[in-house]
Amino acid sequence: MPKSSKWLWVAGVLLSALAGFFAGGYLQRNDLLQSMQEQMKDMQAKEQKIKLLEEQLAKVQHDTADSGKQIADLKSQLEENQKELAATQQKLAGAAKEAERLAAARVAAAQAARPAPRQPDPPAPARTVARAADPIPPAAKPAPARRGGEPGTYETVRATTVHEEPVNSSKVVSQIDKGTTINVVRSSGEWLEVRSKHGNPPGFVRRADVILVSRAN
Incomplete structure (x- = not known):
């Protein structure tokens, strides 16, 4: 070549x-x-x-x-x-x-x-203090007895209605003003069955609308 x-x-x-x-x-x-x-x-x-x-x-x-x-x-x-x-x-x-x-x-x-390589973090010092014991949770508050469903004398806390059956869709038989004393004979879930001492028709009121005044003997 x-x-x-x-x-x-x-x-x-x-x-x-x-x-x-x-x-x-x-x-x-x-x-x-x-x-x-x-x-x-x-x-x-x-x-x-x-x-x-x-x-x-x-x-x-x-x-x-x-x-x-x-x-x-x-x-x-x-x-x-x-x-x-x-x-x-x-x-x-x-x-x-x-x-x-x-x-x-x-x-x-x-x-x-190019960014410099990141240096590793130093190891955390060993803990010498023992962790405090977990606090004891507070005891559950008992449900107020005045909202119970046992028979007795109750007082309405707001104006409410008396239903023929323990359902909202049932017929309304009467209206009760706030502060009215009523006689409860038994409970049915969230409803209380009331009996009038003055000749009013019996029915059911919502448990949330009344408070217990005194239990039946």
């Missing part, structure tokens, strides 16, 4: 690697990559031209040994193209260094922006 071809192969590998790095970079890297690609194309064109000149030189040397002037011209052109190729290679090397610098700067910026 000619020396110039080796340089072209190395440059191609370097350009491919840099192209992968610059694929997601900033605008500055994209401009640099475009410049390197243009230089690569120029170098390929010069390499092709050098190869053609070498072939022509070999043919001239083989066919016309006495064409010294033509050989000299071809050698001159070959040397000129080799100089241009060397200059292009130097530019490509400079672009590679710039790419490395940008990559290092990006890594440094990412590390600087």
Whole structure:
């Protein structure tokens, strides 16, 4: 492989690697990559031209040994193209260094922006004081006896109605004002059965509407 071809192969590998790095970079890297690609194309064109000149030189040397002037011209052109190729290679090397610098700067910026690892909290000191015993819950308050359903004398705490049956939808047989004393003979759930001592019809009142005054003997 000619020396110039080796340089072209190395440059191609370097350009491919840099192209992968610059694929997601900033605008500055994209401009640099475009410049390197243009230089690569120029170098390929010069390499092709050098190869053609070498072939022509070999043919001239083989066919016309006495064409010294033509050989000299071809050698001159070959040397000129080799100089241009060397200059292009130097530019490509400079672009590679710039790419490395940008990559290092990006890594440094990412590390600087990364938050420092959080230090673990120190272990809490062991407790030496025993935990106080749970307080004894207060005893449940007994239900007030005055709201009981046992037979006896009751007094209405609000105006209420006397129903024919122990349900709200039953017929209302009378109305009782607040503070009225009534006689309860038995309870039925939330209802109390009342009997009037004054000839009023019996019925049921809601337990919540009365309070016990005295129990029956």
